[in-house]
Amino acid sequence: MGKMGKMGKMGKMEKAEEKRVKRGEKNERIAAMAQMNTKNMNNQNQKKRQSTSNLSEKEREAKVENAHKKAENAKKGSLASKANMVKKFNEND
Secondary structure (H helix, E strand, O other), X not given: OHHHHHHHHHHHHHHHHHHHHHHHHHHHHHHHHHHHHHHHHHHHHHHHHHHHHOXXXXXXXXXXXXXXXXXXXXXXXXXXXXXXXXXHHHHHO
16 A cells, blocks of 8 residues: 555656646646737727828818717717716816
């Protein structure tokens, strides 16, 4: 029984080592994916900045004005209508 006890411990240690190796690979994979995702996010942000900077001032003003018009005609209870209420309240002060 003494020998089996020692071999049982060795087997457990080997299993633990295998698990550590597996976890290490998993952590490395997660880290690589995290870096890849942030790179993609940075690229997307740069593309958005470039697309907005390509608009002329008149186009940009037209888009903003159009958004304001849509916000004024917001449905009751929507987030835009609530923002309009806050805007009106702030204008009264």
